[in-house]
Amino acid sequence: MKMLVYGLVTGLLFGFLLQKGRVLRYDKQLGALRLQDMTIVKFMLSSVIVGMIGVYFLYDFGLVKLSIKATILGPVILGALIFGVGWGLLGYCPGTSMGALGEGRLDALWGILGMIAGAALFAEAYPFLLQTVYTWGDLGRITLPQVLGINHWFLIPVFVVAALLLFRWLEKKGL
Amino acid sequence: MKEENGGWSPYLAGALSGVVGVLSVWVAGQYFGASTSFVRTAGMIEQLFGPERVAQMSYFVKVAPKIDWQWMFMVGIFLGAMIAALTSKSFRLQLLPDMWVARFGDRSGTRRAMTAFVGGAIAMFGARLADG
Structure with a gap:
């Protein structure tokens, strides 16, 4: 029960910020995919940078656990390509579809119904996929610091600087 | 940091959402998904x-x-x-997004519904496959 309340409150805050950042709209999502408006890239990368620093900081003090998913090349590459096709057609992603509906974008509802159908379809295909795609290129639960054999605090500044340079470039281009 | 469209700067809103994400991992042990x-x-x-x-x-x-x-x-x-x-x-x-109307007109409600439904199904299949 406590976890459900945490979930609701966290979602309230996140949904509020997604709406304030104006990233829930179809026009913003398609704008990014058409390389015309990078608002969602600015939002996402800013979130990732803060999240990366914060989580690793707490991790160093043993206060949080990392949640590292297995890197399996087959499903990740194929899944990403399929996701991209669907995202381009729908114009909302799974999380933002709920927020888009919240700010009155009724077409998100079709997408939500479609995503439930897609999840059902995936559940049907799962036993087959498990024996095929999921066996292609399983690298296990790896991270960049681990693969490169260096401390994460050497990599984090590289990502921060790269993001800041990208932001500067986007602003210069007016995207 | 007000934008001309009444929203907040995406950098500010994004960074604050990052703070919410970190707090969620700290307090509840939950990563966003x-x-x-x-x-x-x-x-x-x-x-x-x-x-x-x-x-x-x-x-x-x-x-x-x-x-x-x-x-x-x-x-x-x-x-x-x-x-x-x-x-x-x-x-x-709003039933039809502005950018959609600019391309397909304002009488394309069925087309939008079909596209969004099929797109949603495809996107979710891909997202689950990649474990995203």
């Missing part, structure tokens, strides 16, 4: 028609059809966005 909830919802709907079948399906064994932290997180996103929109006069009941 969305697509698992669609699996749980599909499972809960299928349970209405054939609970025995759902109980045997390996994916619904792995991802149990129940309401959990992330499911409530999704409800929260819906409500949070609604509160932000209503309190800033940017709530807008």
Whole structure:
């Protein structure tokens, strides 16, 4: 029960910020995919940078656990390509579809119904996929610091600087 | 940091959402995610028609059809966005997005519904495959 309340409150805050950042709209999502408006890239990368620093900081003090998913090349590459096709057609992603509906974008509802159908379809295909795609290129639960054999605090500044340079470039281009 | 469209700077809103994400991991041990909830919802709907079948399906064994932290997180996103929109006069009941209308016209409601539904199904299949 406590976890459900945490979930609701966290979602309230996140949904509020997604709406304030104006990233829930179809026009913003398609704008990014058409390389015309990078608002969602600015939002996402800013979130990732803060999240990366914060989580690793707490991790160093043993206060949080990392949640590292297995890197399996087959499903990740194929899944990403399929996701991209669907995202381009729908114009909302799974999380933002709920927020888009919240700010009155009724077409998100079709997408939500479609995503439930897609999840059902995936559940049907799962036993087959498990024996095929999921066996292609399983690298296990790896991270960049681990693969490169260096401390994460050497990599984090590289990502921060790269993001800041990208932001500067986007602003210069007016995207 | 007000934008001309009445919103906040995406850098500020994004960074604050990062803070919310870090606090969530710290306080509740939960990382943000969305697509698992669609699996749980599909499972809960299928349970209405054939609970025995759902109980045997390996994916619904792995991802149990129940309401959990992330499911409530999704409800929260819906409500949070609604509160932000209503309190800033940017709530807008809209069946067709502006960019869509510019390309397909304002009498393309069926086409939009079909595209969004099929797109949603494809996107979710891909997201689940990549475990995103």
